[in-house]
Amino acid sequence: MSDAAPAPGADPPEEAGLSASELTVRYRRDRPPVLEEQSIALPLGGISVFIGPNGSGKSTLLKALARQLSPEAGQVVLDGRDLASYSGRELALRLGILFQENSAPNDLSVEELTYHGRYPHRRLFESLTEADHEAVERALTLCGATHLRHRPISQISSGQKQLAWIAMLIAQSPRYLFLDEPTTYLDMAHQFDVMNLIERLNEELGCTIVISVHDINLAARYADHVFALREGRLVASGTPEEVLRVETLREVFEVETRMFRDEETGTLHCVPLGRSAPEVAQP
Incomplete structure (x- = not known):
């Protein structure tokens, strides 16, 4: 197979796409898995956003999809091939990766x-x-x-x-860009600079972009598709309108929220109201 890089904006190969099936990932054998038997298919050509609380498995899933972590079980398929079958150079020609540990x-x-x-x-x-x-x-x-x-x-x-x-x-x-919490530690202006750039790269270069964020309003504004995770499992996926709902955010983050659409911009907004009341066990 040729190592030639796909040109930005070029037509994707027939079997283009990135998906994982029955993925299980753990960091230590004596610990429970961080992800267990999770399957996911990333929409091609859009901006997919992973949301979830700390420890939900967002970064772990990103790293497994980008071959930064080896799964204990399951398979990741990139453009019709097992991710493990790519050479390092082949993979670098297709995936661009930016995690928080970069130096x-x-x-x-x-x-x-x-x-x-x-x-x-x-x-x-x-x-x-x-x-x-x-x-x-x-x-x-x-x-x-x-x-x-x-x-x-x-x-x-x-x-x-x-x-x-x-x-x-x-x-x-690359054809795919992975960015793990790219707005962490940035002030509001620089958050917008980074997210607007990500949106522009998607529109002008046709890259499929996958990011994780903590800010629900960033997900609402920029995502084409949202994946919500909690405790290593995928709770919901779909458009921002389908996923960013009061009941889903309660399940994922254990907070009460109010969702509304801005009349001027048409953008969804999330207002956190406080922690959800703990469920009372039934006798």
């Missing part, structure tokens, strides 16, 4: 970090090509980070760092 040398510049996204496209000792330079320039431009290109990673804000990491993913030219 880079402090003296690395934003531009140098972005060039790291081109590694899967180059053979050992191969020089940078015009295509590499164009991809990096395009990525920096899409992220609005051209003015940061020569700045060391250590000298930019958290929000700017997140944009730099996303620029690296764009330069990689």
